[in-house]
Amino acid sequence: MALKALMAVSGLIMIGYLLAHMYGNLKVFAGQASFDGYAEHLRTLGEPILPHAGLLWIIRVVLLAAVLGHAYSAFSLWSRAHKARGGSKRYQTSKSKLGVQRSYASFTLRWGGVVILLFVIFHLLHFTWNTIHPGGAADSPYVRVVNGFSVWWVVLAYTLAMVAVGFHLRHGMWSALTTLGANTSAIARHRLNLLAYAVAGVVTIGFLLPPYSILLGLVT
Amino acid sequence: MNITVRVWRQPHADAEGQMVSYEVPDVSEHMSFLEMLDVLNERLTMEGDDPIAFDHDCREGICGSCGVVINGVAHGPQQTTTCQLHMRSFADGAVIDIEPWRAEAFPVIKDLIVDRxxxxxxxxxxxxxxAPTGTAPDAHAAxxxxxxxxxxxxxxxxxxxxxxxxxxxxxxxxxxxxxxxxxxxxxxxxxxxxxxxxxxxxxxxxxxxxxxxxxxxxxxxxxxxxxxxxxxxxxxxxxxxxxxxxxx
Known part of the structure; x- marks a missing residue:
């Protein structure tokens, strides 16, 4: 049960990070100077109390802990649930495989999480560690973004990942808040579901705006 | 109405189970689901077969004894107990799959009965x-x-x-x-x-x-x-x- 709280809290930390990350991405519409300035500012934020890139490293450590906690609790809860339901072949009937009322998002939660993890590795290789550079390498983060998203398959990969994130957040955020005790009435349930839809929608669209603007030549 | 049921048959806890089909003719749509099983069980008994074991008690929807998975849904197509489900919820000629609750913590004892x-x-x-025993407190005390x-x-x-x-x-x-x-x-x-x-x-x-x-x-x-x-x-x-x- 403590695992479920860990799952919920680590998930909410990552949602908070996603919203901040998305905000930063949208700076791409303000031009190269603004975007690169923002990237540099992230490294000087908190100085002189913190060393150079200090806050960034604090965020990275917290995020890494959240990812590890999320993955660990996901795996242990999955294996417990798999055993509890009586294995993968539960009912003989081929009817009602889709359940009574459950959402598509709830079906894709676990495998969607794996897809997102693989994407995050690709994404870090691409923009953070700068080890792969489809579309051409560059020192400027802005140029790297524009180069990367001028390649159609990069945009496709990001689209698939962001849709997976959208579905994951749709059910995950609702579930996290419920696990932490926020679902106290029918009205609260309605509001939490609306909130989950809103956050999932904002994150998916907010992250996909820059790649598509670049691919369509609106940002160069 | 005439229906076919496919029922999970498992002689005892350690036995391998399987789905077995039975034709059930002349079912009244006013029968409850359990009454339909009663009719089938009477026939199975007459024919010398082992009747299908299922849990039931009050048949009024208040005791919680009955309950099977019908066509993949617990208690079947109506949101009520299995005993309060009626055959009018099914179409004539329907093939109905009946299985026990499935969970690691609910092992099957026999057929449709699980240990809860x-x-x-x-x-x-x-x-x-x-609560301390003694005289009952006043109704408005709390x-x-x-x-x-x-x-x-x-x-x-x-x-x-x-x-x-x-x-x-x-x-x-x-x-x-x-x-x-x-x-x-x-x-x-x-x-x-x-x-x-x-x-x-x-x-x-x-x-x-x-x-x-x-x-x-x-x-x-x-x-x-x-x-x-x-x-x-x-x-x-x-x-x-x-x-x-x-x-x-």
Whole structure:
């Protein structure tokens, strides 16, 4: 049960990070100077109390802990649930495989999480560690973004990942808040579901705006 | 109406089971689902076959004994107990799949009967209040706000049938446990043991091998008593509170 709280809290930390990350991405519409300035500012934020890139490293450590906690609790809860339901072949009937009322998002939660993890590795290789550079390498983060998203398959990969994130957040955020005790009435349930839809929608669209603007030549 | 049923037959707990088809002719649409099984069982008995074993008691939808998975849905197409389901809910010529509840913590005893004593042990781990014996207190001695009484009563209607577990993709018993925790936690009599109740019942639930809740809501969609999903959040509140208080 403590695992479920860990799952919920680590998930909410990552949602908070996603919203901040998305905000930063949208700076791409303000031009190269603004975007690169923002990237540099992230490294000087908190100085002189913190060393150079200090806050960034604090965020990275917290995020890494959240990812590890999320993955660990996901795996242990999955294996417990798999055993509890009586294995993968539960009912003989081929009817009602889709359940009574459950959402598509709830079906894709676990495998969607794996897809997102693989994407995050690709994404870090691409923009953070700068080890792969489809579309051409560059020192400027802005140029790297524009180069990367001028390649159609990069945009496709990001689209698939962001849709997976959208579905994951749709059910995950609702579930996290419920696990932490926020679902106290029918009205609260309605509001939490609306909130989950809103956050999932904002994150998916907010992250996909820059790649598509670049691919369509609106940002160069 | 004439129907075909495919029923899970398993002679005993350790035997391999399988789905067996039976034709059931001349079924009245006014029969309850269990009466249809009674008719089939009479025929099987006359023919010298072993009748299909299934749990049932009051047949009024209040005892929680009956319950099978019908066409993949716990208690079948109507949100009620299996005994309160009628054959008019099915089409003439239908093929109906009937299976026992499936969960690690609910092992099959025979055919459609599963062992649900894990629920009893969850209740024993905290689903009670300790009250001094003696003369009954005055009815108005402990005032309870109306909405709290309503929530408590809604949760108290749980009959412990186990449909929530059978429907849960994680084989979780959270709706059952949460119903009892909400029922007692909403009332003044339930306060002294509120922390230990949450820790004890959830601990026992994990020990029995039930899964964790992912808030999908299949449990409440099949619950014959319509126990709302909010009860699970109330359980989570009580549990997190108890963990923070560090009490046992």
């Amino acid at each position: 004593s894990a629920f009893d042990r969850i209740i024993q781990a905290g689903g009670f209040i300790s 005032p309870i706000p109306k909405n709290q009484a309503d929530h408590a009563f809604d949760a108290a209607t749980c009959i412990g049938c186990g449909a929530c577990v059978a429907a849960c993709p994680n084989g979780s018993a959270m709706l059952f446990t949460a119903a009892k925790i909400t029922h007692l936690g909403m009332l003044p009599q339930g306060q002294p043991e509120r922390d230990s109740r949450a820790l004890g019942m959830v601990g026992q639930q994990d020990e029995e091998g039930f899964g964790g809740c992912t808030n999908i809501g299949e449990c409440t969609a099949v619950c014959p008593k319509g126990i709302p999903l909010e009860t699970i959040s109330r359980l989570n509140r009580d549990l997190l509170g108890a963990m923070l208080h560090g009490s046992r």
